[in-house]
Amino acid sequence: MLETLLRFARRIIPERVFRAAQPLYHFALALCAAVLYWFPSRRIKVVVVTGTKGKSSVVELTAAILEEAGFTVASISTIRFKIGKNEWRNLYKMTTPGRFFVQKFLHDAVRAKCSYAVIEMTSEAARQYRHAFIALDAVIFTNLAREHIESHGSYEKYRDAKLSLVRALEKSPKHPRFVVVNANDAEGWRFLDAKVEERIPYNLNKEEKPFETKLVGAFNQENILAAVSFAKSQGVSEEIARRAVAKVSLIPGRAEFIKEGQLFEVVVDYAHTPNSLEKLYEAFAGKKIIAVLGNTGGGRDVWKRPEMGRIADAHAEKVFLTNEDPYDEEPRAIADAMARGMARAPEIIMDRRAAIRAALQFANTLAKGGNQNNTVVLITGKGTDPYIMGANGDKEPWDDREVTREELKTLMQSFL
Incomplete structure (x- = not known):
């Protein structure tokens, strides 16, 4: 109801007035939500994970380690919501839902006797x-790269929005308070400067013994180290942490392998920034990469379109550009902007299912030609996203993983 009133107000109130009043509106809404649910964060340890990349993975890994240590845990991520053993998919098309959801979630987590909410x-x-009005115990910072510039107005404002979580931690009535920071990141020092009791840097380059894991890529070793560093600050032994990490077989939609008996590898991943895309491709260096990717519309981060095209062109044997979340933009125009960064002409197939199908068929031909163990299809941009977002709020139900499974089954059946 309040969100409906906000949209109505936006239509009738001058833009300048609306922008000036919006922070007050959000702040008041946060207070109302906290009061309604009796400030539940005061009765549970709350850990916030922030950064540009790796947030969902760190949430999942942190929860897994704490659970292995015997704690009951609640978690919120782009992937799913979880309270103890009860979990459900995040269908909101947003990472952190509105304040009433979060406060109710914390309230329910307290009732379920959860020790931690991540x-x-x-x-x-x-x-x-x-x-706001969530009493924080810890902030975990993963990394910072250029993103959401159009939304925030500048990189500095984007960075400051992340840092506001540290400011909130500093004001939290909880003690002791922890900040866990990627010391490899150029902006890490800003987060380590937090005025809290425990400041814990982690550095993948200084980790002597890699973690045994089924998760691929150096980026996942970094995500693991973030989660382990926090868990150890809570008294969890390294032995328990390593055991928990070894048990994590996958993180949904994050470098998730799709297997239907095909002769080649297929991976679905959420990578949607230049840096995360390059890290994913580097994890499969030496293989023949078949890339399927698109880019978000709605005026979001238009600068990265040709850059992501360039990265795909540099790493992949074959590139299929397709639709992702066009919102109110012309999907083909987004693909054309990506193609401008490429030296070779990509295959442009705007129907995402058809693009996935074509990539799988191309990979199958390569594999049958003698590259059976050396071919991988990387389908990026959406991960576990539940919709393809179109104009005027149109939402097409979607799941890259399910579509890929369906197309793989059809491909395999054609050989029976």
Whole structure:
């Protein structure tokens, strides 16, 4: 109801007035939500994970380690919501839902006797005070790269939105308070400067013994180290942490392998920034990469379109550009902008299912030609996203993983 009133107000109130009043609106809404649910964060340890990349993975890994140590855990991420053994998919098409959801979630977590709530928090959520009136125990910072510039106005404002979570931690009545920071990141020092009791840097380059894991890529070793560093600050032994990490077979939609008996590898991943895309491709260096990717519309981060095209062109044997989340933009125009960064002409197939099908068929031909163990299809951009977002709020139900499984089954059946 309140969100409906906000949209109505936006239509009738001058833009300048609306923008000036919006922070007050968000702040008041956060207070109402906290009061309604009796400030539940005071009765549970709340850990916020922020950064540009790796947030969902760190949430999942942190929860897994704490559970292995015997704690009952609640978690919020782009992937799913979880309270103890009860979990359900995040269908909101947003990482951190509105404040009433979060406060009710914390309230329910307290009732379920959870010891910890691990929450993925975006810069947009922080800017809209979705963390306000949540008493924080810890902030985990993964990394920072250029993203959401159009939304925030500048990189500095984007960074400051992330840092506002540290400011909230500093004001938290909880003690002791922890900040866990990727010391490899150029902005890490800003987060380590937090005025809290425990400041814990982690550095993958200084980790002597790699973690045994089924998760691929150096980026996942970094995500693991973030989760382990926090868990150890809570008294969890390294032995328990390593055992928990070894048990994690996959993180949904994050470098997730899809297997239907095909002769080649297929991976679905959420990578949607230049840096995360390059890290994923590097994890499969030496293989013949068949890339399927698109880019978000709605005026979001238009600068990265040709850059992501360039990265795909540099790493992949074959590139299929397709639709992702066009919102109110012309999908083909987004693909054309990506193609401008490429030296070779990509295959442009705007129907995402058809693009996935074509990539699988191409990979199958390569595999049958003698590259059976050396071919991988990387389908990026959506991961576990439940919809393809179109114009005027149109939402097409979607799941890259399910579509890929269906197309693989059809491909395999054609050889029976």
